[in-house]
Amino acid sequence: WNVPATIVVPDTNVLLHATEYFDELEWPRALDIDGAVQLVIPMVVVDQIDNLKRSKQLVRSRARQTANRLEACLSRRPRADLARPVRNIGGFAVPDPITTVEVLVDPLDHSRIADSDSEIVDRALYLRELTGRPVLIATWDNLMRFRARGVGVETVKPAPEYEQKDES
Numbered sequence: 001w002n003v004p005a006t007i008v009v010p011d012t013n014v015l016l017h018a019t020e021y022f023d024e025l026e027w028p029r030a031l032d033i034d035g036a037v038q039l040v041i042p043m044v045v046v047d048q049i050d051n052l053k054r055s056k057q058l059v060r061s062r063a064r065q066t067a068n069r070l071e072a073c074l075s076r077r078p079r080a081d082l083a084r085p086v087r088n089i090g091g092f093a094v095p096d097p098i099t100t101v102e103v104l105v106d107p108l109d110h111s112r113i114a115d116s117d118s119e120i121v122d123r124a125l126y127l128r129e130l131t132g133r134p135v136l137i138a139t140w141d142n143l144m145r146f147r148a149r150g151v152g153v154e155t156v157k158p159a160p161e162y163e164q165k166d167e168s
Contacts, residue, residue, distance in 0.1 A: 001131040003100060005036035008156065009124045011117070011139040012048040015041070016062050017164045023069050023082050027099045030162040031138060039082075039101040040135075042123035044116050046070070046103055073101055117144045124153045 008031065015022050018030070027037040049070075052063035073082070082099045104123055106112070113119040120137065121144070128135040136156045137148050140163055145155045 001133070003036070003038050005038035005098070005100065006033050007038045007040055007127060007131065007133055007135045008033075009040050009042060009104075009120060009127065009135060009137045010045070011120055011137065011141060011144055012045050012052075013140055014138045014158060015045065015049065015066055016052065016059065017140070018158065019162050019164055021066060021069055022101065023073055025162065027082075030158045031136075031156045032159065033156070037099045039099060040104050040127060041070070041101065042104045042120055043106045044112060044119045044123065048116060070101075070103070074103060117141070117147055120144070121148050121151060121153055124148065125151060128153070 008027065010022070018025055022039070027033070027039060028035065031037065046067075049063050049067050052059050053067060054060065055063070082101055104127065113122055124135045124137050134154065136154050137144065138156050138158060139145060139148075140157060145157070148155045
């Protein structure tokens with residue numbers, strides 16, 4: 001937990017409905033964060049993605065791809081560096097800050113809160129206590145933001161251009 005980065009806990013919708021898959025997204029830019037991002041995905045989010053693999057066609061496909069990409073990133077190590085897009089700034093190739101991704105596995109004795117949004121907030125609180133560092137929840141969901149702010153967890157809303165528009 002000593003990575004010099006902003007800890008971000010994404011909710012399921014951000015992982016499934018961003019314009020790009022999580023391992024291709026320019027997280028610092030999408031969240032307007034200066035510096036590196038340490039993406040920490042709680043098990044409840046992994047479970048939600050797994051359950052959505054059997055839902056409506058559009059979400060099912062995205063959930064399967066997201067689950068496969070997460071497995072590919074973390075199959076041999078607990079934390080992975082995501083690709084660093086390079087931008088041309090003043091004629092120089094400048095890589096974006098590093099984004100790492102990892103899954104926060106629940107301890108065997110952990111009892112989940114029935115409401116998944118509250119469980120994500122609870123895991124963010126746990127991370128903050130564990131690391132002694134600020135933790136942000138990335139979400140487009142207003143109710144999730146209210147829940148998080150109600151217990152003192154900050155939220156960040158990805159920029160609108162990073163959200164897929166409803167195709168129905």
